[in-house]
Amino acid sequence: MSERETSIKKMSDLLRSGATMLSQYCPDCKTPLFRLPSGETICPSCNRRVVFAKGTEVEKTATEAESVSQLEETLLLKVTSMKALMVKAESPEEIEKITRALAALYDLLEKVRKSKP
Numbered sequence: 001m002s003e004r005e006t007s008i009k010k011m012s013d014l015l016r017s018g019a020t021m022l023s024q025y026c027p028d029c030k031t032p033l034f035r036l037p038s039g040e041t042i043c044p045s046c047n048r049r050v051v052f053a054k055g056t057e058v059e060k061t062a063t064e065a066e067s068v069s070q071l072e073e074t075l076l077l078k079v080t081s082m083k084a085l086m087v088k089a090e091s092p093e094e095i096e097k098i099t100r101a102l103a104a105l106y107d108l109l110e111k112v113r114k115s116k117p
């Protein structure tokens with residue numbers, strides 16, 4: 001197995017064990033960091049605990065803003081595919097489902113845009 005495959009496997013094992021993927025990256029290897037159920041933050045690639053020093057707050061905000069626009073992009077993509085489905089939809093049930101999904105997507109988009117710095 002390559003080094004990359006090993007770390008992907010490690011990451012999925014972590015997720016299965018209840019760890020959450022953070023929006024921060026390891027300062028050494030740029031792998032997404034994970035928070036264990038115990039509260040510890042670790043880098044699955046370096047296999048070590050990561051403690052954030054003071055002064056990383058600015059960096060953190062930048063990463064958050066980045067993930068917000070990523071989310072916005074994803075939502076817009078979904079809106080586009082929902083619209084395509086709507087064109088093809090024929091049954092009232094289908095149309096209703098798509099309408100609800102679209103409403104939820106627009107709702108979320110609005111929230112995402114408001115949360116932008």
Ligand SMILES: [Zn+2]
Nearest residue numbers: 026029043046
């Ligand atoms: Zn690392």
